[in-house]
Amino acid sequence: MSIDPAVLVLEDGTRYPGRAYGATGRTLGEVVFATGMTGYEETLTDPSYAGQIVVMTAPHIGNTGVNGEDMESSRIWVSGYVVRDPSRVVSNYRATGSLDDQLVAEAVVGISGIDTRAVTRRLRDAGSMRGGIFSGTDAALDPESQLAIVREAGLMSGQNLSARVSTEVAYVVASTAGSIGRLAVLDLGVKTSTVNYLVARGFDVHVLPQSISIDDLLAIDPVAVFYSNGPGDPAASDDHVALLQAVLKHGLPFFGICFGNQLLGRALGFGTYKLPFGHRGINQPVIDVATGRTEITSHNHGFAVDAPIGVISDSPAGFGRVEVSHVNLNDNVVEGLNALDIPAFSVQYHPEAAAGPHDANYLFDRFRDMVLKSKDGK
Template structure:
């Protein structure tokens, strides 16, 4: 692979020798580099992720729809790619920004090079970018809009690309759940991966959970199945009547991309009806945010969000600190929470609400990702808490 000395990030619109890719921001800033993955261009919100492992899971997380991911960890590609470490069959991220060139696969589970894997899914990437500088910019000024472009012939219309970035409306007010949700109801039986066995299969479920798919990561569904649940997945547009017709013991509200208020225009009224039934309800990430909206709270867009596998969160009931995996750009406004909705977890980075429960009802949610993928498994107990609520409800 080529070294990292040329071309380096620059704000000039003149293409440096050897540059085959660029990240063009809405303000006209141009970061040059070497193209990887698919050719072409894509527009989105430029964010950063601090995870040191699991780049394949990150790139396939449906919550990254509409976003270009800057990896702060420099060595991407070293474990290659495989068919198991994916969170959806069709990745929806817009692109990837890397510091170093892709490294060669050096892992026994690798079945192909990451570059070939990215090409097969149409994912555009750029390497050779000063990701430290870009991350500091996002941290200080918020996530910018940008266009990532890979053109091996070296032909770039920078003015047109900058105009495209400026014209993109941004994620605020954007409903992306409809783009990444399943198209029809289906059963999920796959359980979590284990060394030497791969994924298992749930054959003796104790409870039936209906999962509303707003962009669900597959490992969340695996964790539910692993906890003893028969899982029926329904599209984001399913009504409360659709869900209740399936006679679930509990309802799960999945993660997903975009603005919760936008998706909530059709989902929140249905979630409110489900909460009113008294059935156990568990929400994660976007599901957490829309549950809060259904309970009467509000959400707002963060400047740069939380994205990584090393975020400390405090359980307010026990005082325990969990290291969590996170990926969200919107957050619940704590000041708007009704009196009977109690914060259960709090971010030790910025103090934001990371979990909720409803007093007197079997309803709770978390902002972070207890299924990890990638990340630590400190929070797997939450799936069992959901099962305990269903046990209690069943008597």
């Protein structure tokens, strides 16, 4: 473990001195906290964390090392990593390396040896904010200079990060369960586990760049369209909203998760807003309004849809009746939308969560059933 000094600086001037972890240098981003006790490798490689410095509330990180099977994408996406006690040894038969070495290899600047629960309480009280990790020669900068660097960084609000995380070239993953047709997946930061669950439901998955046009999307003759999770502010994604509105007008079944839920909300004519500190972790309680069933779910989002809860409302964009299908039991945030007059629904959380929980995995079956019903009706 490194003994080199490092410091986490928040934009309100709060400072947390610690030790360098992973690569050394300087990194900036929105500081957020994740509450999962497991699944750190899935968190690190989730494209939805692009632009964010992630604080892990679980105190001991790195125990099981890293391996190629648990990665949700081809690389680590977090801007920085904050842990309390990095494991000094790797103890798992699946491990192919240590987390510390992987962070160094991918030039991810981190910090350890600080009270991550104290940082979390600060973020819960004041909200997510810009921050920076300074180590190596940057740790020697005077505090005023470090704070000025942090305050010059861009805000998450207004950022469109889809181009940073999306595939540049379309690719196809064939169904593993007997094909029911081509599924157009707009890659806004799609995770490997998402694709795996979709191909297991009989879809030939066509993963498409986020910049694709409606004509090119329709050219693959899809039976349905799926919008993935992803980073950034949904209010800055007008092109993706326009694309989705064109999809809905063509009558194609649609399913969106996380960022895809926010974009469906906007396509239906509702607004979005930034949450004070967001939902990140694998223990968020969500109620399915239709069944009254509570699900423990995985989240990673800092924005939410502003839609009326408890009533059936008319889509301001003219797509018929809409209901809020799921609600967060912690803070009453909209967690899902269901269009009643067109084949479209979405959830704000991650039914594909590879590290668990798997309470919401049934949503992929619901999507498959909706697509089959749509095909039978034509």
